[in-house]
Amino acid sequence: MSFNQELLVLIRSGLPILQVLDTISDRMESGTMLEVLREIREDIKGGSALSDAFGKFPRQFPHLYVASIRAGESTGDLPVTISRFIEYQKRVEAIKAKVRSASFYPMLLSIAVVGVLLFLMLYVVPSFTQIYADANVQLPLITRMLIATAEGMKSSVIFVVPALFVGLAALRMFLRTERGSMLRDRVKLGLPFFGNLVVDYALLGFCRTFGTTLTSGIPVVQAMRMSRGTLNNLVLESSLSRAVLKVEEGASLSASLEQTGFFPNIALRMVGVGETGGSLADMLADIADYYEQEVERRLDRLTALIEPIMMASMGVLIGGIVVAMYIPIFQLAGTVK
Numbered sequence: 001m002s003f004n005q006e007l008l009v010l011i012r013s014g015l016p017i018l019q020v021l022d023t024i025s026d027r028m029e030s031g032t033m034l035e036v037l038r039e040i041r042e043d044i045k046g047g048s049a050l051s052d053a054f055g056k057f058p059r060q061f062p063h064l065y066v067a068s069i070r071a072g073e074s075t076g077d078l079p080v081t082i083s084r085f086i087e088y089q090k091r092v093e094a095i096k097a098k099v100r101s102a103s104f105y106p107m108l109l110s111i112a113v114v115g116v117l118l119f120l121m122l123y124v125v126p127s128f129t130q131i132y133a134d135a136n137v138q139l140p141l142i143t144r145m146l147i148a149t150a151e152g153m154k155s156s157v158i159f160v161v162p163a164l165f166v167g168l169a170a171l172r173m174f175l176r177t178e179r180g181s182m183l184r185d186r187v188k189l190g191l192p193f194f195g196n197l198v199v200d201y202a203l204l205g206f207c208r209t210f211g212t213t214l215t216s217g218i219p220v221v222q223a224m225r226m227s228r229g230t231l232n233n234l235v236l237e238s239s240l241s242r243a244v245l246k247v248e249e250g251a252s253l254s255a256s257l258e259q260t261g262f263f264p265n266i267a268l269r270m271v272g273v274g275e276t277g278g279s280l281a282d283m284l285a286d287i288a289d290y291y292e293q294e295v296e297r298r299l300d301r302l303t304a305l306i307e308p309i310m311m312a313s314m315g316v317l318i319g320g321i322v323v324a325m326y327i328p329i330f331q332l333a334g335t336v337k
Contacts, residue, residue: 003033004065004089006231008082017050027215036060049073063225064209071216089204089213094096095204095292102299106306113314120321122157125150138327146324178234187245197298198233199262204291205230206240211284221248236262253280265289 004023009166010020028034036057043053044109051070054061064087129147139147153160158167189195209230213223224244226227231237239260246256257263263271267287274283302332 002086004082004086008079008086011082012079017044033060033111044291044309049051051124064213065211067218067226068216071213071218074217084212084215088208089207091288091292095201095295098296098299105303106310109307109310111316113317116314116318117321118319121150121153125325126154132328140324143325143328160317182234185235187189188233189235192194192299193302195304197295199236200291200294200298201261202231202233202236203267204271204288205232208288211281211288213286220253229232231281236260318333 006024006027007020010023011017015023018041021037021044025034025037025041028037040050040053040057043056044050049070051066051073054069055066058066067083068085069078072078096275097152125146129150132143134146135170147205175184188198206227209227210223213226218226221244224240224247228237228240231240239262243256243260246259247253252272253275254268257271270283270287272281274280
């Protein structure tokens with residue numbers, strides 16, 4: 001049982017919050033979390049609210065979780081808000097697991113392709129090169145090009161590998177800057193097929209979080225600001241920030257979201273219906289469910305598409321290398337015959 005689930009069960013049982021924390025601490029092994037709980041207990045014992053005590057440890061307790069607890073304290077239904085957060089967390093982790101699962105096999109296959117190509121170019125091709133040099137034969141153009149490429153790779157590997165590491169470190173430092181992160185996120189949105197997947201995944205996370213915060217009793221503007229980070233894209237977050245300002249100025253939520261440029265019409269219509277009918281949180285949950293299905297569908301299509309493409313590319317590359325190296329042997333065999 002996770003910490004949140006255990007906390008929910010004990011609070012529902014009617015125990016005072018100090019006894020709840022004591023019970024959880026007694027069952028927990030020594031570590032950072034145990035020290036955090038002890039500090040939280042001391043803060044609550046000194047008169048702090050549970051949300052304020054949790055808020056001092058953002059690494060252990062996300063901002064959304066603290067806000068949900070604060071909303072539950074103000075409305076008097078703390079178990080309900082914690083239960084909603086647990087359900088939200090389960091849905092988010094489930095879709096993240098699907099994304100990781102869909103990307104694992106292509107990544108593994110890419111590593112295998114690179115490894116096989118390096119083995120062929122740095123070990124197998126040079127071995128054949130020595131054989132052909134001893135035989136003193138005229139090699140076909142494709143074989144000479146392949147041998148030249150392999151020799152170039154082998155002679156420059158001592159320079160290329162350090163340069164590659166330095167380049168990757170420099171790129172990583174650049175991507176940590178605001179300008180680099182903005183450029184990276186803009187490139188993500190512009191990628192064929194992947195760009196639509198990024199937008200759908202961002203909408204899924206935003207609507208799920210936005211609906212959860214609204215259900216917990218958090219005002220719209222504050223809920224939008226809290227949910228903005230779940231877009232996980234600076235370009236989209238910048239557009240949403242302008243929408244938040246429009247809502248603060250008195251514009252409707254649907255009209256403000258429309259100006260972001262990345263909310264599809266179907267989502268805008270559903271937001272408009274929920275806004276006028278007083279069921280915005282429910283509509284946001286429906287939008288999140290819809291885009292969760294869209295993300296799963298796109299991931300299935302991506303997996304079904306990328307596997308045969310990568311396998312075919314791997315076969316063409318490796319087969320081309322093998323054929324290029326064996327053509328002289330076939331020619332020699334024909335000459336001897």
